[in-house]
Amino acid sequence: MTTTTTLSTHDAAFVRDLHVMSQFGATENGGVDRQAASAPDGEQRRWLTGLLVAKGFTVKFDGAGNQWGLYEAVAGAPYVVVGSHMDSQPTAGRYDGAYGVLAAAHAAFRVVEKWTAAGPAGRPKFNIAVVNWFNEEGSRFKPSMMGSSVYTGKLELETALDTTDAAGVSVRDALDAIGCRGDYGGPEAAYCAEIHIEQGRSMEREGITIGLVHSNWAANKYEFVVHGGQAHTGSTVIADRKDALLGASMMVVAARELADHFPGVLHTSVGQLTVYPNSPVVVASRVSLLLDLRSADESVLAEADALLHRRIPGIERLANVQVERNQSHSWPVTPYQPEGVELAAKVAADLGLANKPVMTLAGHDSTNMKDIVPTVMLFVPSVDGISHNEHEYTTDEDIVAGLTMLTEVVNRLCDGALED
Amino acid sequence: MTTTTTLSTHDAAFVRDLHVMSQFGATENGGVDRQAASAPDGEQRRWLTGLLVAKGFTVKFDGAGNQWGLYEAVAGAPYVVVGSHMDSQPTAGRYDGAYGVLAAAHAAFRVVEKWTAAGPAGRPKFNIAVVNWFNEEGSRFKPSMMGSSVYTGKLELETALDTTDAAGVSVRDALDAIGCRGDYGGPEAAYCAEIHIEQGRSMEREGITIGLVHSNWAANKYEFVVHGGQAHTGSTVIADRKDALLGASMMVVAARELADHFPGVLHTSVGQLTVYPNSPVVVASRVSLLLDLRSADESVLAEADALLHRRIPGIERLANVQVERNQSHSWPVTPYQPEGVELAAKVAADLGLANKPVMTLAGHDSTNMKDIVPTVMLFVPSVDGISHNEHEYTTDEDIVAGLTMLTEVVNRLCDGALED
Numbered sequence: 001m002t003t004t005t006t007l008s009t010h011d012a013a014f015v016r017d018l019h020v021m022s023q024f025g026a027t028e029n030g031g032v033d034r035q036a037a038s039a040p041d042g043e044q045r046r047w048l049t050g051l052l053v054a055k056g057f058t059v060k061f062d063g064a065g066n067q068w069g070l071y072e073a074v075a076g077a078p079y080v081v082v083g084s085h086m087d088s089q090p091t092a093g094r095y096d097g098a099y100g101v102l103a104a105a106h107a108a109f110r111v112v113e114k115w116t117a118a119g120p121a122g123r124p125k126f127n128i129a130v131v132n133w134f135n136e137e138g139s140r141f142k143p144s145m146m147g148s149s150v151y152t153g154k155l156e157l158e159t160a161l162d163t164t165d166a167a168g169v170s171v172r173d174a175l176d177a178i179g180c181r182g183d184y185g186g187p188e189a190a191y192c193a194e195i196h197i198e199q200g201r202s203m204e205r206e207g208i209t210i211g212l213v214h215s216n217w218a219a220n221k222y223e224f225v226v227h228g229g230q231a232h233t234g235s236t237v238i239a240d241r242k243d244a245l246l247g248a249s250m251m252v253v254a255a256r257e258l259a260d261h262f263p264g265v266l267h268t269s270v271g272q273l274t275v276y277p278n279s280p281v282v283v284a285s286r287v288s289l290l291l292d293l294r295s296a297d298e299s300v301l302a303e304a305d306a307l308l309h310r311r312i313p314g315i316e317r318l319a320n321v322q323v324e325r326n327q328s329h330s331w332p333v334t335p336y337q338p339e340g341v342e343l344a345a346k347v348a349a350d351l352g353l354a355n356k357p358v359m360t361l362a363g364h365d366s367t368n369m370k371d372i373v374p375t376v377m378l379f380v381p382s383v384d385g386i387s388h389n390e391h392e393y394t395t396d397e398d399i400v401a402g403l404t405m406l407t408e409v410v411n412r413l414c415d416g417a418l419e420d
Numbered sequence: 421m422t423t424t425t426t427l428s429t430h431d432a433a434f435v436r437d438l439h440v441m442s443q444f445g446a447t448e449n450g451g452v453d454r455q456a457a458s459a460p461d462g463e464q465r466r467w468l469t470g471l472l473v474a475k476g477f478t479v480k481f482d483g484a485g486n487q488w489g490l491y492e493a494v495a496g497a498p499y500v501v502v503g504s505h506m507d508s509q510p511t512a513g514r515y516d517g518a519y520g521v522l523a524a525a526h527a528a529f530r531v532v533e534k535w536t537a538a539g540p541a542g543r544p545k546f547n548i549a550v551v552n553w554f555n556e557e558g559s560r561f562k563p564s565m566m567g568s569s570v571y572t573g574k575l576e577l578e579t580a581l582d583t584t585d586a587a588g589v590s591v592r593d594a595l596d597a598i599g600c601r602g603d604y605g606g607p608e609a610a611y612c613a614e615i616h617i618e619q620g621r622s623m624e625r626e627g628i629t630i631g632l633v634h635s636n637w638a639a640n641k642y643e644f645v646v647h648g649g650q651a652h653t654g655s656t657v658i659a660d661r662k663d664a665l666l667g668a669s670m671m672v673v674a675a676r677e678l679a680d681h682f683p684g685v686l687h688t689s690v691g692q693l694t695v696y697p698n699s700p701v702v703v704a705s706r707v708s709l710l711l712d713l714r715s716a717d718e719s720v721l722a723e724a725d726a727l728l729h730r731r732i733p734g735i736e737r738l739a740n741v742q743v744e745r746n747q748s749h750s751w752p753v754t755p756y757q758p759e760g761v762e763l764a765a766k767v768a769a770d771l772g773l774a775n776k777p778v779m780t781l782a783g784h785d786s787t788n789m790k791d792i793v794p795t796v797m798l799f800v801p802s803v804d805g806i807s808h809n810e811h812e813y814t815t816d817e818d819i820v821a822g823l824t825m826l827t828e829v830v831n832r833l834c835d836g837a838l839e840d
Contacts, residue, residue: 090697091650091705139699199655219654221700230511230809233689234639234714235619235781238679240805245690246676249669256666256739259658269653270665272700273693277510279559280641280692280710281782282808285511290700294654319676361655362701385660388702389650 011400014106017051018399021086021102022094031390032094036087036135036146037065037171042178044086048101048132055109057130061182063157064150065134065175069105070187071112072127073414078190079129080413081373082107082406085136085147085365092137093392095197095382099399101132103195107407111414125416129187133365134175140165141174143329148365151186152372191340191413192375194366195406197394201385202358209401211358211379212344215335216367217267218301219294222328224251228321231283241283245275247319248287254311255291258304266304267294267361288326296359298333334367337374339418344376347408353401374418376409378402431820434526437471438819441506441522442514451810452514456507456555456566457485457591462598464506468521468552475529477550481602483577484570485554485595489525490607491532492547493834498610500833501793502527502826503551505567505785509559513812515617515802519819521552523615527827531834545836549607553785554595560585561594563749568785571606572792611760611833612795614786615826617814621805622778629821631778631799632764635755636787637687638721639714642748644671648741651703661703665695667739668707674731675711678724686724687714687781708746716779718753754787757794759838764796767828773821794838796829798822 007015024047025032025040034040045067049059052069060068070079084100108128115122133151138144141163149155161172161181175181198204203211228244252270259268273289293308295301312323341357348355358379360367366377380402383393427435444467445452445460454460465487469479472489480488490499504520528548535542553571558564561583569575581592581601595601618624623631648664672690679688693709713728715721732743761777768775778799780787786797800822803813 089650089699089702092702137699138701139697142700144701199652200657201660217654230509231806232619232782232808233691233712234637234687234783235807236687236805237620237684238676238687240621241689243676243689245693246672249672249690252666252669253673256658256663264657267654267656267658269661269663269703270669271653271702271704272698273665273695274698275693277559278692278694279509279557279808280562280712281558281564282509282512282691283689284691285809292653292700362652363654385656386651387655388652388699389705 007400014102014400014403015396018099018102021098025088027091027390029390031091032088033090033092034086034088035090035140036137037174037178037180039178041087042180045132045178045180051105052130055112060184061180062184062186063181064147064160065180066147066151066186067132067180068184068187069130071108073115073124074127077125077127079127079187080191080193080410081129081131081187081189081369082193082410083131083133084194084196085133087135087137089137089139089388091390092388093390095392095394096387097136099394100194100196103403103406104130106403107410110407111411114411124414125419126190126414128410128414136365141171145363145365145368148368152368154368189373191418192366192369192373193406193409193413194364195378195380195402196364197382197387198379199362199382199385199387203379203381204383204385206356207354208356208381209353209398210348210355210405212341212348212355213336213360213377213379214341214357215333216360216363217294217296218298218331218333219292220301220305220328220330222291223326224289224291225324225326226251226287226321227324228283228285230277230285233281233283236283242320243283244287244321245284247315247321247323248273248289250315250319251289251291254308254315258293258307262300262304265295265297265300268292294361296333336370336377340374340376343412343417344378344409347412348405351404351408353405378405427820434522434820434823435816438519438522441518445508447511447810449810451511452508453510453512454506454508455510455560456557457594457598457600459598461507462600465552465598465600471525472550480604481600482604482606483601484567484580485600486567486571486606487552487600488604488607489550491528493535493544494547497545497547499547499549499607500611500613500830501549501551501607501609501789502613502830503553504614504616505553505556507555507557509557509808511810512808513810515812515814516807517556520614520616523823523826524550526823527830530827531831534831544834545839546610546834548830548834556785561591565783565785565788568788572788574788609793611838612786612789612793613826613829613833614784615798615800615822616784617802617807618799619782619802619805619807623799623801624803624805626776627774628776628801629773629818630768630775630825632761632768632775633756633780633797633799634761634777635753636780636783637714637716638718638751638753639712640721640725640748640750642711643746644709644711645744645746646671646707646741647744648703648705650697650705653701653703656703662740663703664707664741665704667735667741667743668693668709670735670739671709671711674728674735678713678727682720682724685715685717685720688712714781716753756790756797760794760796763832763837764798764829767832768825771824771828773825798825
């Protein structure tokens with residue numbers, strides 16, 4: 001799909017910047033591999049610093065590695081925080097998170113330009129902070145949404161810094177290695193805005209340009225550890241085996257069967273599964289797996305949770321294993337502030353952009369931020385709904401429309417549109 | 421289970437040496453972790469060199485890292501090769517392989533003592549070579565039985581040396597790092613003998629001390645790669661998913677269902693399974709797995725192979741994936757030379773040791789050696805059949821009886837018992 005729209009100079013600069021960003025950690029197949037605090041993540045952060053500083057923004061890193069681009073128009077006033085994340089999954093797409101940070105920067109540039117052009121009469125109520133949250137993806141360091149969780153007080157800074165990746169490298173050391181651990185405490189936020197790709201098909205299917213996110217799906221995330229016993233794969237008779245991988249495989253199949261039981265309203269998955277000792281001739285003694293259940297309907301989620309746990313004793317018996325539920329966390333369906341959704345709907349209508357209310361199935365940094373300040377979350381369409389994949393794509397027309405939309409939302413938030 | 425037998429000085433020295441060996445790569449739970457060409461493997465090899473040299477043996481390493489302890493009693497005569505392997509699976513037991521190498525060394529010491537005591541009249545027909553084969557386990561470097569495969573001409577030396585582990589380290593570099601890659605070409609073998617733990621329960625159950633291995637089970641080993649597509653585990657609707665881990669899990673379950681279809685006569689397993697990208701929030705795009713089918717009955721194996729492949733299209737459809745059969749190898753039921761089995765039966769009877777013919781379900785270096793020279797393979801019992809597990813155990817009484825048995829087999833092979 002190619003875009004034939006003629007872009008304004010401003011919009012063309014934005015599209016060019018997004019192409020430049022896609023070179024950091026670029027993969028052969030047109031995607032990116034830019035996990036949190038990796039070398040390409042560090043290079044891209046330095047590039048963003050340059051972009052922000054050139055427009056008169058002050059760049060600071062906080063203790064959790066969040067990168068802040070600050071523009072203080074009104075001394076001492078709180079900030080409208082706008083941004084997303086630039087880290088990626090391994091072999092991921094170019095838009096997830098990165099689009100939101102760059103759109104935030106360009107939106108902020110445009111709003112500041114407008115203020116400057118208007119002189120004292122254009123003075124806003126709030127300042128602007130562009131943010132690049134650290135480790136939204138959670139592929140290298142768990143949990144995901146780490147930087148925004150620390151900023152919003154949901155995760156202790158020291159706990160985050162002590163977290164290690166599979167190679168044993170801590171967040172602290174990884175951030176220091178790319179020079180991105182600072183001592184800034186972060187700005188005082190008044191409002192927040194984030195724009196992101198939908199990562200699903202619903203907007204594309206209906207010809208919608210802007211999604212007005214009003215709430216998130218509920219999710220239960222479990223870490224299960226299946227315990228068996230090491231044995232020789234050749235000589236051990238089947239009745240003597242305690243096959244942890246067989247038990248874990250049954251859990252993966254059970255998760256899909258649950259989704260099939262609630263067609264369309266329950267999403268289930270196992271993305272990560274780790275086998276020990278993972279040798280060709282040894283029956284596995286231990287397999288850990290991360291299993292998610294997600295639904296927009298909390299009663300469906302509760303029922304699915306019960307059905308899943310009811311399956312476990314049978315799996316334990318058939319595979320001769322113990323299934324331990326190690327850690328789990330869950331979140332309910334929570335709304336974004338309705339006044340923020342209304343503001344976004346009004347902006348979209350004023351700009352003539354096709355829009356509809358949507359839910360987010362994925363977690364975002366804004367789902368943390370909405371718990372401390374009124375937050376506006378916007379989506380642009382994903383072609384074929386493809387995401388976490390090198391072939392992730394959103395048209396230039398849509399990313400530019402999203403930038404226009406975000407700019408006006410930030411403009412009105414700074415002007416105090418949601419005050420009183 | 422403790423052994424109350426009073427051991428002879430010779431036997432006590434053997435048991436002591438086995439305890440010393442178990443310290444190399446010792447784990448907290450009484451097992452060992454001594455993968456091929458790891459640091460503990462290297463240390464143990466140096467220890468074995470000391471043991472052999474002290475008894476007048478010459479120690480050489482060949483190009484594939486096999487460690488040879490040579491005793492030439494008859495200048496220029498071929499060798500009776502006796503040994504096993506000292507590498508282990510991760511968190512494995514103390515007996516697997518290590519017992520066979522140490523028993524080989526002590527058997528050789530005893531035979532040489534006898535020759536020395538007898539003077540010129542005791543001169544044998546063949547010399548003795550104790551061997552510690554490189555990388556029998558195949559957990560770090562595939563394939564298993566690597567050293568004996570190179571020695572018997574089944575695997576090219578350069579292919580073996582170029583093989584890399586999961587961290588990208590080659591066999592060549594790993595052997596050089598522990599100083600165990602030599603330029604010795606290996607001795608000319610006339611006969612071979614190996615002793616090993618059974619790794620199953622059949623001998624223990626029947627009160628048998630010595631197993632006379634007459635053939636091996638047939639095996640088919642496949643590497644499957646399941647191809648899906650990366651997607652977001654939250655936002656991607658189930659119908660759009662191409663879940664490689666779901667497909668792989670269905671393969672694991674299908675393998676067990678096959679074993680259940682042929683109760684007792686077919687062993688199936690998946691020991692190794694590797695997920696990409698293995699991130700909590702990404703539907704896996706690629707999973708590779710190693711799946712084994714083993715049976716003493718080749719017709720069962722052929723039927724199981726057909727049933728397995730008949731299941732694949734259904735798995736591909738249900739999980740929306742492609743299943744690729746990447747590499748596979750298989751071996752038929754092959755006999756050890758009957759004259760070797762007869763010799764072993766006679767020795768056991770002469771020594772008054774309870775014995776029976778058995779098959780080996782696992783592969784051993786002797787299954788390679790039997791294809792080039794007449795080979796005697798012996799088993800001692802495994803308590804509870806436990807193997808590839810830190811709790812692997814064989815009583816002192818049984819390991820000593822096995823040593824007595826192996827000594828007399830080697831003695832008679834060196835004396836030419838199987839000539840003409």
